[in-house]
Amino acid sequence: MSVGESFNSFAKATARACGHPATFVASLVICVVWAAVGPIFHYSDTWQLVINTATTVLTFLVVFLIQNTQNRDAAAMHIKLDELIRAVHGAQNRLVDLENMTDEELERYKARFAELASRSRARGDQDVEPVDLPPADKESAHQLE
Numbered sequence: 001m002s003v004g005e006s007f008n009s010f011a012k013a014t015a016r017a018c019g020h021p022a023t024f025v026a027s028l029v030i031c032v033v034w035a036a037v038g039p040i041f042h043y044s045d046t047w048q049l050v051i052n053t054a055t056t057v058l059t060f061l062v063v064f065l066i067q068n069t070q071n072r073d074a075a076a077m078h079i080k081l082d083e084l085i086r087a088v089h090g091a092q093n094r095l096v097d098l099e100n101m102t103d104e105e106l107e108r109y110k111a112r113f114a115e116l117a118s119r120s121r122a123r124g125d126q127d128v129e130p131v132d133l134p135p136a137d138k139e140s141a142h143q144l145e
Contacts, residue, residue: 007068008068008072010065011065011066011068011069011072012069012072014062014065014066014069015065015066015069015070018062018065018066031051034047034050034051078099082096082097095109
């Protein structure tokens with residue numbers, strides 16, 4: 001198993017563990033114990049430093065592990081949606097790589113779909129309406145405006 005595969009497996013396991021109710025309960029117990037021993041240590045700077053350092057380091061590390069898992073999940077979701085767009089008759093293949101478009105291009109698509117949804121709600125439609133999408137390239141987009 002390569003280093004990348006090992007890291008991905010570790011990241012997935014960590015993300016699952018961090019999202020588990022038992023992890024929350026364990027974290028809560030640690031905080032309660034920490035607060036309970038405060039009087040024993042006279043609420044010293046060291047007593048505060050222990051929890052601050054532990055939570056900061058753990059948060060710092062877990063953020064990267066969870067981000068790795070989310071990036072992989074998002075990439076997998078894009079691939080699945082791209083395959084559905086490709087496979088469904090009547091779907092527009094130019095929607096396949098929307099994640100690579102500029103914010104302006106995405107806003108045009110979003111506005112067009114919002115307009116279609118508004119019209120459909122106004123008519124009480126349940127059916128799918130054909131979508132006339134704006135071109136993705138900037139030169140053609142200027143012609144629409």
